[in-house]
Structure formats: C-alpha cells, structure tokens
Amino acid sequence: NAGVTQTPKFQVLKTGQSMTLQCAQDMNHNSMYWYRQDPGMGLRLIYYSASEGTTDKGEVPNGYNVSRLNKREFSLRLESAAPSQTSVYFCASSEADTRSYEQYFGPGTRLTVT
Amino acid sequence: AQSVAQPEDQVNVAEGNPLTVKCTYSVSGNPYLFWYVQYPNRGLQFLLKYITGDNLVKGSYGFEAEFNKSQTSFHLKKPSALVSDSALYFCAVERRGNNRLAFGKGNQVVVIP
Numbered sequence: 364n365a366g367v368t369q370t371p372k373f374q375v376l377k378t379g380q381s382m383t384l385q386c387a388q389d390m391n392h393n394s395m396y397w398y399r400q401d402p403g404m405g406l407r408l409i410y411y412s413a414s415e416g417t418t419d420k421g422e423v424p425n426g427y428n429v430s431r432l433n434k435r436e437f438s439l440r441l442e443s444a445a446p447s448q449t450s451v452y453f454c455a456s457s458e459a460d461t462r463s464y465e466q467y468f469g470p471g472t473r474l475t476v477t
Numbered sequence: 478a479q480s481v482a483q484p485e486d487q488v489n490v491a492e493g494n495p496l497t498v499k500c501t502y503s504v505s506g507n508p509y510l511f512w513y514v515q516y517p518n519r520g521l522q523f524l525l526k527y528i529t530g531d532n533l534v535k536g537s538y539g540f541e542a543e544f545n546k547s548q549t550s551f552h553l554k555k556p557s558a559l560v561s562d563s564a565l566y567f568c569a570v571e572r573r574g575n576n577r578l579a580f581g582k583g584n585q586v587v588v589i590p
Contacts, residue, residue: 394576405580453520464509468520
C-alpha cells in the first residue's frame with residue numbers, strides 16, 4: 364500500500380496562475396481532506412469530502428476549489444494564485460467508523476507563489 | 478466550535494529524561510483526541526488517540542497520553558526521551574460525529590544528547 368500520495372512535491376507559481384494539486388489514497392477510505400500548514404499556525408482545514416460526490420468547506424476555503432473525482436482521488440485547485448497561498452499543502456484520508464478515526468497524511472506539496 | 482491550545486512553542490529535554498508536551502482543548506460535548514508527529518519535510522504521522530474508555534492511552538514509539546476531562550487536557554508523555562524523538566508534535570481534537578479535526582499550532586521538541 365502506498366497510503367496517501369500527492370503530486371507535485373514542489374511548485375512555484377506566479378501571481379494569477381492556476382494549478383491543481385492531486386491526491387490519491389489506496390486504503391478505501393470514505394473521507395478525504397485538504398489542509399494547509401503555515402509556521403506557527405498548525406494545520407488548517409481547507410475543504411473536506413465525507414464521501415464520494417460530497418464536499419464541504421473547512422476553515423479557510425477562500426481561493427480554492429476541490430473535486431472528489433472518485434473514492435480514491437481528491438484534487439485541490441487554485442484558480443488564481445496569490446502570495447498568501449504560499450504554504451505547504453497536505454492531503455489526508457480517514458475511515459470514520461467504530462474501529463478507527465485517525466487521519467493518514469500524504470507527504471505534502473510545498474507551494475510558493477511569487 | 479472546537480480548538481486546541483499547545484502553550485509552549487518549544488520543549489527542550491535531555492536525552493533519557495521524561496518528556497511532556499502539553500495540550501488543552503475546547504469542544505462541545507465529548508471529544509476525540511489525537512497526537513501526531515511530524516519529522517522535517519514529511520507528512521504527519523499518527524501517534525495515539527483517545528476515543529473512549531481508559532483515560533491513559535498508549536501509542537507508538539513508547540508515547541502515552543492521559544485524558545483529563547475536568548482539566549480538558551490531553552498531555553503527551555514519554556518516560557525516557559531519545560534524540561530521535563526530536564520533531565514537531567501536534568495535538569488535535571474532533572467533536573464526536575463531525576469528522577473534522579482542529580489542530581494546535583504544534584510544539585517543537587528538541588532532545589539534547
């Protein structure tokens with residue numbers, strides 16, 4: 364099992380450019396999440412998907428869109444990148460049932476917007 | 478709303494000494510509580526969780542944590558720290574049923590040889 368995979372690992376964008384961050388999991392989890400990590404602020408939830416076909420806003424959704432393409436894949440799109448979106452982005456997945464609730468994280472994408 | 482406070486930015490401890498990383502939480506109703514660890518340039522790794530039952534939970538790499546409902550705390554402990562425990566530690570809380578985690582800002586742990 365690869366667990367949670369993310370592409371790309373690194374990306375540099377100019378202000379106004381767009382891009383899509385890809386995430387896939389092979390654990391057959393229903394729930395998937397996108398977070399951003401900024402120094403001294405911990406992880407903040409951008410969007411999450413409780414199951415295939417559903418998405419919900421998290422704490423900081425402005426400037427982002429998501430697509431739950433199927434059960435395995437959950438992508439995050441920046442339509443017009445801004446310097447404030449410079450961050451490390453993590454995708455995670457979980458199976459919220461009576462056996463386990465923990466989230467499993469991907470390795471992250473380090474995004475710089477100039 | 479749910480939130481976590483990790484009051485210390487950095488915890489320094491000598492190798493072999495006990496390690497404690499503090500966490501307090503705020504949530505309506507009963508919480509699910511978690512600790513994660515992050516090594517440099519890596520994603521977060523799950524350490525342990527409190528869902529229900531015994532207030533003392535044991536996790537990976539010799540770590541444990543105690544759920545204290547009256548003090549709304551979930552401090553992480555290890556009896557004897559190793560240099561390899563140097564990392565960033567995050568506490569997180571979930572209000573039961575909403576399937577969303579709120580993370581603290583993280584604590585940098587430095588274990589001094």
